[in-house]
Amino acid sequence: MSRVLQTPARPAPVAGRGRRAVARTRSGQWAAWAFLAPVVVYLLVFYAYPLYRNVELSLRNYTVRSFVQGDAPFTGFANYARVFGDATFGPALWHTAVFTLVSLAFQFGIGLGLALFFVKHFRLSATLRALFLVPWLLPLIVSASTWSWMLNSDSGVVNAVLTGFGIGPVNWLTSPDWSLWSVIIANVWIGVPFNLVVLYSGLQAIPPAVYEAAALDGATGWQRFWKVTFPLLRPVSAITILLGLVYTLKVFDIIWIMTKGGPSGASTTFATWSYRLGFGNLVPSFGPGAAVGNLLIVMALVFGLIYIRVQRKQALA
Secondary structure, eight states, X not given: OHHXXXXXXXXXXXXXXXXXXXXXXXXXXXHHHHHHHHHHHHHIIIIIHHHHHHHHHHTBOXXXXXXHHOOOOBOTTHHHHHHHHSTTHHHHHHHHHHHHHHHHHHHHHHHHHHHHHHSSOOTTHHHHHHHHTHHHHSOHHHHHHHHHHHTOTTTOHHHHHHHHTTOOOOOTTTOTTTHHHHHHHHHHHHHHHHHHHHHHHHHHTSOHHHHHHHHHTTOOHHHHIIIIIHHHHHHHHHHHHHHHHHHHXXXXXXXXXXXXXXSTTTTOOHHHHHHHHHXXXXXXXXXXXXXXXXXXXXXXXXXXXHHHHHHHHHHHO
């Protein structure tokens, strides 16, 4: 009994463990900041600063001399007023809308059809799916140059085939009636593989038991598609369309390589118009070009926020 009463409380080790726990917590915090620092630097250098610079360009009257001397006067929203009052604004907005919506409709429709075709495995299905990915893997400059050659009015393979069927040649790239549709065709060809991959993955995630239950209830093929496949594929479809929308809005390479926005502005979109204002003229208009670019950023940002909202709804569902 006396030995038990004489046993010390030993508070020191407890304090030592507390200090070690605090040290480990601080060490973990420093490690987290160390891993986070490269991402923060990357976002600041390649996103935040260019965005700030573009906004600053759109609010000042920059010229080549201003870039050297740094004395560009502040003009407020004068560049935006100039853009909205430009005769190119309306057609460029219309071309951007047509290019984006028509491309999305055909990319999604063809991609969904191919995904439904490949969902039932057959011999060489994996090889064919890999071949369909080739347009997605090629550099855009290669794809656009290939389509420029194929749609050439004089020596293009497309006109050669049309002539063989007695339809006659079409001025795909040099006619105001066809130039926009030419770049849409090329963009659809490039974007179909992305839709195919995402929608095929979504179809693979649908349980086969659902189709078996629908078949037992006497549902036809179309009924199974509209009542089972399409509703269960809706979340994946929404994400696919929104990502395609954000990407298609800012397409520049294909249009510039194939038509440069012409002829007579018939295929000019906001992306090509912004580049032409800033770099395509002998006397560059940096401010208006930056203003058009900012309008394009706002449009993409709106749909990007919609994409985030859809993702959150899916996570909570």
